[in-house]
Amino acid sequence: MSAAEEVVTEAPAVEAVPKRAMTLGYGTSLVMLALLIAAPLFVKNFIIFQLTMLLVYALAVLALNILTGGSGQFSLGQSAFYAVGAYTSAILMEHVGMNYALTLPIAGVICFGFGFLFGQPALRLSGVYLALATFALATAMPQLLKLGYFEHWTGGVQGLVVTKPDAPFGLPMSQDMWLYYFTLVVTVAIYIFSVNLLRSRSGRAFMAIRDNEIAASAMGIDVALYKTLAFGVSAGITGVAGGLGAIAVQFVAPDGYTILLAINLFLGMVVGGVGWLPGSIVGSAFIIFVPNIAEGISKGLSGAVFGILLFLVIFLVPHGARQIAIVAQQLIGKLKKN
Amino acid sequence: MLSKQKLRIAAFSTAVIAFAAVSGSALAQKKYDTGATDTEIKVGNIMPYSGPASAYGVIGKTEEAYFKKINAEGGINGRKINFISYDDGYSPPKAVEQVRKLVESDEVLLVFNSLGTPSNSAIQKYLNAKKVPQLFVATGATKWNDPKDFPWTMGWQPSYQSEARIYAKYLLKEKPDAKIAIMFQNDDFGKDYLKGLKDGLGAKASMIVAEESYEPTEPTIDNHIVKLKATGADVFISITTPKFAAQAIKKLAEIEWKPLHILSNVSASVGSVIKPAGFENAQGILSAAYAKDGADSQWDNDPGMKKFFAFLEKYYPEANKLDGSVVYGYGVAQTLVKVLEMCGDNLTRENVMKQAASLKGFAPDTLLPGVTISTSATDFAPIEQLQMMRFKGEKWELFGDIISGELSH
DSSP: OOHHHHHHHHTTOOOOOOGGGGSOOHHHHHHHHHHHHHGGGGSOHHHHHHHHHHHHHHHHHHHHHIIIIIHOOOOSOHHHHHHHHHHHHHHIIIIIOOOHHHHHHHHHHHHHHHHHHHHHHHTTOOHHHHHHHHHHHHHHHHHHHHOGGGHHHHOGGGOEEOOOOOOGGGOSSOHHHHHHHHHHHHHHHHHHHHHHHHHSHHHHHHHHHHHOHHHHHHTTOOHHHHHHHHHHHHHHHHHHHHHHHHHHHTEEOGGGGSHHHHHHHHHHHHHHOTTOTTHHHHHHHHHHHHHHHHHHHOSTTHHHHHHHHHHHHHHHOTTTHHHHHHHHHHHHHHHHHO | OHHHHHHHHHHHHHHHHHHHHHHHHHHHHOEEOTTBOSSEEEEEEEEOSSSTTGGGHHHHHHHHHHHHHHHHTTOBTTBEEEEEEEEOTTOHHHHHHHHHIIIIISOOSEEEOOBOHHHHHHHHHHHHHHTOOEESOBOOOGGGOOTTTOTTBOOOSOOHHHHHHHHHHHHHHHOTTOOEEEEEESSHHHHHHHHHHHHHHGGGGGGEEEEEEEOTTOSOOHHHHHHHHTTTOSEEEEEOOHHHHHHHHHHHHHTTOOOEEEEOGGGOOIIIIIHHHOGGGSTTOEEEESBOOTTOGGGTTOHHHHHHHHHHHHHOTTOOTTOHHHHHHHHHHHHHHHHHHHHTTEEOHHHHHHHHTTOOSBOOTTBOTTOOBOOBTTBOOSOOEEEEEEEETTEEEEEEEEEEOOOOO
16 A cells, blocks of 8 residues: 555544543433333334334444444445345244244344455455445345345345234233334343443454554554454344344335435434444434424425435534533533532 | 112113213214314325435325315315325335324324335235225235235226236237247336236247346346347337336337337326337337326317316416326326215225225226226225227327226136
8 A cells, every 4th residue: 555545545534532432421321221211101102113213223323333433444335234134034034933032133143244244355445445335235235135036035026024023921012112122122232232342352453443554453453353343243233223123114125225224324323423322322313303304394395404404413513413412511510510 | 769779770871871862873974083073084195205216206296286176175075185195215114104103193094095016015014904094005016906815905006917918918819929028127016017918928928038127227228128139029018117118119219120019008108208219219109008198189178188187277287297197196086085975974994995995987087988997895906997009190099999907817
């Protein structure tokens, strides 16, 4: 790599985020959790369904956040991993008759493998080139799912209908509420895992690579291994999110997993704050609710209104929800002093 | 003591009887489910106003304009239609979210003309479990006519398979030694169509000498056509959407391949396909239709189309009358209004389905003369008839009888 090239590839690197700034304090986390637990008790089933999708997309955004915010690699191919996860769960449930909860770890493992393998050739690429390579993956996926060879399993262009699980042990709650709590447990577990991962030796290695690849390898970090590992972990978590999404929506079809989904997830990450894990849920809320708000303002121009809202967010708070959180924290600090 | 108790019972039973009588008579007059009242009927809809299929969003806008007209004229039996239409961007997960919003938050009486096979597949199970009518879905897939398994779902337009069977019938009769080359879009539309053709040809399916599929994302399909020409086929069946249909017509002329060209109804629009491809290149193309074409001058003095044009002028002046989707939206909205009129004051979801399944010979303004809508408890396919047509000069010329493409063997 020539010196000139180096300057070019260094420029778009993700801004360094110290690892303590990547999470929330204990108190705030518990309040958030309490809110998430209490929320479905007061709203209609339809809102519970939206909240479930909020958690599902939050997981997918979190996965991208580990990849981009953690290890500094870009991906526009998350929709492909999401699709593989969704189809794995759907096929196992409908064709094999497996319990829905068991399909999730399998979806995760398959996607981890898929992501790890994809990470191998992707090693040679960085920055925008890597984003392009993953973009190719995202555009190829819907077509692959339509292929005649897999049609017996995937249902081809018609997709697969998935049966929604009932609450177990005769618990007196609706299917939607049960699925919400189930998703919440999975999400919290993965969130704790991610936080710990980033605080661990591996997490420090990710961040060292993000901040300076050459320095990281000089310190003895196996750059190739950790970069592919980040891809694998990210894909695995996205796969679990995809599986949960398939169960919540009760349907999988190639048209549900286009490049648009990948772009939305990317958007969610930026709005939530790159490298700030709790921001994932804010980003997810943005991609679910803001299009609805835009449509409420103008049906014919919903795309334009969405664009304007997005522009405002990027212009006013370029670091996303993280920036707002920091400002809030400082305000609270000042109040305490007074 | 005893008398007191008796008295109490007597008083109580009188009250019960009085109550029953009052509520009984009320029930006999008017019956409502969620979404219907004395003054309003809530109708839900999802449309791809954004995303890859946004061209079809015009259908939703036409329907909205048509219901505005009905409301301005006094509504249906005095009730105004409140048409709530959401954007699903042609994405199944979004469709599920929006349809749940319609049913659980807006509390609509029924979901009407939701567009797209993937989106409708995604919401079908939910709506049937909730017993909410999924009426007149905007897709030609064959699976919507399944009253046994999905008694709350009904299609509207002729299915792709039944249209394809009509072409197969025609070929078997007029050109039994044909060598057929097929070009189809690689999605639910193309595959359903192909199946209809093969089923229609039956034992003679070997007449098909070549099949080529293309992806809707491809910029051009020229290379597929050159390949098909090389097979020496003398019939070319184009199962394509408008953009590609126009490309195919042009390319055929360019490479001077002159097979018998059959074009799917989806792309038979004079305004959006034939004209851009060039009238001189389109002479002799065959297709089939069930609705009149707003761009075709032969309907200018047709009473039904006159009503249609008058409606456009007053309620939807910015509409492009060359767009087949506008004609479609008008016809399907008119069918729903007919069903709601038939419901009278019994606006329960069950009765809506019952009335939708008892249409007899109903003819919306925009359907071809002779094509009518009939349904029954076992037949959830409203339009099953088409007529063959041949392109001549600058318009389609209908020929032959109205043919039914019914799937029953």
